[in-house]
Amino acid sequence: MVSIYRCTIELHDNLYYATREIGRLYETEPILHNYALCYALGLVDSDRYSTTVAEEHSYRYFCPEQIPKYAEHLTPLNQQGIYVTPARSLNHAAVLNTWKYANNNYHVEMEKTQKNIPSFGRAKEIAPESQFECFILSDKPLTLPKWIRLGKWMSKAEVRVEELLPKRSQGDFTFPYPLNPLDVMFTHQVLSYDTVNMPPVSLIRNVRIQGKYYSFEESKLKIPAQMHYRFK
Template sequence: MTNIYRCEIELHDNLYYATREIGRLYETEAILHNYSLCYALGFVDSKKYKTTVDEENSYTYFCAEQIPKYKQHLTFLNQQRIYVTPARSLYHTSVLNTWKYANNNYHVEMEKTQKNIPSFGRNKEIAPESKFECFIISNNSLRKDSASHIWQWKLPKFIRLGKWMSKAEISIQEIHTPQMKNGDFTYIYPLNPLDVMFTNELISYDVVNMPPVSLIKNVTMKGDYYQISLDENSKQLINIPVNMNYRFE
């Protein structure tokens, strides 16, 4: 049985990651990549979700090397039929943070840091209270077995995002009775093109350039899709592609 959940993410701290680098300006796009959400939500290398990876690729706080292993990590989510879509902004504001050394007496010679982390310059970050929205599709229920908990979901109530490990709060809404349909449809949310292009025919879309894989949005495509409504009184219907899987080549 396919379970679909709407996940809303509210920032409690400034969110930063380098989507674009323009000189010494490092800009954060108001979209959360689905790769990062898989890690933040705790789906990767988890006994709870049966996605534990091989020891040499183990995802731990102290990693042997700072090289992402998306293929080795996310392939196990495919086996458990867990998929997270990229998150779009429901509401956001940006703030600009600047670093500079105004006096040569206090000049600091900084070592080269990790990729995508600036040593000096300006960061355009997403401000607290900004909200994002994504969908989680899973064959297994994400509800806890015991109903006595205040937080009824297996997912964490608070997560960390971005280069600064910014705190964010999530809320979950279970979508009931999704309808399966086939034909031409439009999906306005961001998508990872690698995950849908082999199971659906892409007709038109807008590209969002961001690492590690550029996303697409306002997508018109042809294929199987779920049609859902966020509540009983809502007239707006949302179409979500079927058979999305993490692909890397």
């Protein structure tokens, strides 16, 4: 029997990642992508892909190569029967931060530079105390961390977990939360949706969908079943 966990994620720091760039504005969409959540929740086994301790720590804290390895990292979760949905905002506030730096050129003789060209930009971030919600489906019981790090600034966030008791059904239903379209279109018939443009894979929400799903006595929520990570 599948275990389903409802996770509430509350920010304790500003959250920033560049969903889109509009001129000098770098905007953070109030949605957490399911790929990012897999890494943040510690579900990706970094030891599997490292041959030395140094490589393991390098992978965990920064990427020496700007080459995504989502298929390599997330396919083992399919084998373990673990799937994380993207997280929607329960409530959030945005903050706008302006940054500025100067291009300073130095000479060995410490001569005065001829040019000082300032540069600036604005980052739209998600404020502390904002809350997000996602679901984790697993073929085995999971122990999830209470604290995680998210985004470019490795922002601290608290995770609260509630286990749900599902029953399996099939039919036509609407799922208002965000979904990764690559993970549901092979097992379900997607009838209509709204698009959320964001890297690395644009998401869909307010999805009218037909296929197998999990329902719950305590709520009207219906979650698509048989979701797996798939890649282009």
